Amino acid sequence: MNKSRDLGYYGWPMFFGIAWLVCAHIALELSQGADGIAAVWPPSGIFIAALLFFDRRRRLMTTAWVAAASMISNLWAGSSFLATSGYTIANLVEGYLVFLLMGGSSSGRLSLSRPWNMARFGLAAVFAGFMSALMAGILSGNLAFAFLSSWASTVTLGMLIVSPVILFIATDPPNRHELFSLKSLWTMLVVTILSVAAFGQADIPLLFLPVMAIAIATATLRLSGAAGALVIIATIGSILTAQGAGPVTLFFPTTEEQVLFFQVYLVALLASSMPLAYLLSQRENDLATIAGHAARLEAAERAAKVGHWRFGPVDNTVHWSREALRICGFAEHEQPSFEQWISLHLPEDRERVRAFIIEATTHGLPFAFESRIERAQGDIVHVDCRGDVQTDEHGHVTALFGTMLDVTERAETMRQLELARARAEREAAEVRSLAATDPLTGMPNRRCILTNLAEAMDESLQRGTPLSVAMIDIDHFKTVNDRFGHGYGDLVLKKIADILCEETQDSDSVGRLGGEEFLFVFPERTPSELEERCIARRDRLAKIEWDRQVDVTLSIGVAQLRPGWDEQDLMRAADEALYEAKDAGRNRHAVHTA
Secondary structure (H helix, E strand, O other), X not given: OOHHHHHHHHHHHHHHHHHHHHHHHHHHHHOEOHXXXXXXXXXXXXXXXXXXXXOHHHHHHHHHHHHHHHHHHHHHOOOOHHHHHHHHHHHHHHHHHHHHHOOHHHHHHOOOOOHHHHHHHHHHHHHHHHHHHHHHHHHHOOXXXXXXHHHHHHHHHHHHHHHHHHHHHHHOHHHHHXXXXXXXXXXXXXXXXXXXXXXXXXXOOOOHHHHHHHHHHHHHHHHHHHHHHHHHHXXXXXXXXXXXXXXXHHHOOOHHHHHHHHHHHHHHHHHHHHHHHHHHHHHHHHHHHHHHHHHHHHHHHHHHOEEEEEEEOOOOEEEEOHHHHHHHOOOOOOOOOHHHHHHOEOHHHHHHHHHHHXXXXXXXXXXXXXXXXXXXXXXXXXXXXXXXXXXXXXXXXXXXXXXXXXXXXXXXXXXXXXXXXXXXXXXXXXXXXXXXXXXXXXXXXXXXXXXXXXXXXXXXXXXXXXXXXXEEEEOOHHHHHHHHHHHHHHHHHHHHHHHHHHOOOOOOEEEEEEOOEEEEEEEOOOHHHHHHHHHXXXXXXXXXXXXXXXXXXXXXXXXXXXXXXXXXHHHHHHHHHHHHHHHOOOOOEEEOOO
16 A cells, blocks of 8 residues: 555544534534534534444544544533543444444445435434433433433434435445536525525525425435535524524524424424435436436447337337337438338338238237338348237237347348359359260260269169160271371361260260260160161261361271170170271171170
């Protein structure tokens, strides 16, 4: 702990002790009651406020300072040492009685801004005041009724009037803010003027002015205003009455009667103003709580992009939250009609939305739908609306309450996902196509045509139907590449591939095995049925006029699937037939025979 903090920590008990001494001296000098007891004893309120606010160490230091201040002030006022000691002990006991009745060490967590705590404090102050008076009488040897009653009333009023103001300033930030505001300055100035007007003259009885003053302070500053006004009224009333001014001295000739009347007057002000002050403070707190909840709700709606609305179908009233207005593109100060909101929807969604609302209003059913809104700025907003109905005791729908969630980002994300899915499927199809397509000729490649062959063989075996294949080879294709280059050879391959693809019928399939070899698969066909087609392919190829001196012919080997054969057996048979055709002079076809 640094030195400046030490000074603040230990300085506050001394400050309260000095304040106690000053207030005690002023009270004894300016407003003497019976037997030298002040009409109001503010030091009691100062001491109790310190006990309730400070921690244990500073409570002990404050007690020492107050004890010294009490001895000084009472000796200064002319009391004997024995009486002064009794008064001092009584002053200390009254403070600690209230402290203990308010919960002892845990009392620092109690706020007098709460009615029950204030009521508890009031009862504790009354009890402590009477016990203090009894102890002061016993220790000082003065048990006269006038002394005891005056002591009890003055210290009780001092506690009830002064302690709340100090504690409001010390422990309650909202009330501290109220008491130190410019509004408070003007309010307390009005209270001071009205108090001086009431107690500063006796020609016109204006004791209602302090009542008006405390009402103004209560209405303006609520609890802190009522407490501060009571302190001002008690201070000004005590000073002016002690000086013989005001209507109290006019109607009550003796000091005891004046003190008693003023004390009853203060109690009446306290009893009449505090309940109203607490109600106004509670109302202010409730409004602040509601405003806080509303602000948090608005912040949550803004963060979540969800607004709410309420529609009354009976009187056609509608309320929109700020976020709902923002989602729809309306200004914050607008409250558009429900029909205006429906008209914002795109034409293809509008009647569907209207149908949902009509069904909810007619049958009292909850609703949920998604739609699109075109805002005034021209942009499209996707919204997810959900809601329920409010009904009266007869089950009639009185209002619709709904939420509106801006799902534009989600809709855009879903659109992008759909585009990505379509693109992925397209690319996958392209990959599958590339995997099954010969890149040069564009016809099925070796893997694809062999897969077709395997599937055709399975079907042939299951159904007991014939299956034939034809292996095709370009005669002397190496000569074409050697004479005219591979580029021209590729053109020849493409042309022949086009002819073969054009010649496919029904369930036939053809593909390139590699190099200049091709494979035809003919489900449900026998070699005898393929003879004319083989001749036709060779004839069509012979009619092509090439732009080079090239002679392109085909050799074809045909084989039919036999029982017990697998794919390799069938391919081997077709290959043997192909070589048989080549051995026979090429440009012909041959059929494999068992």
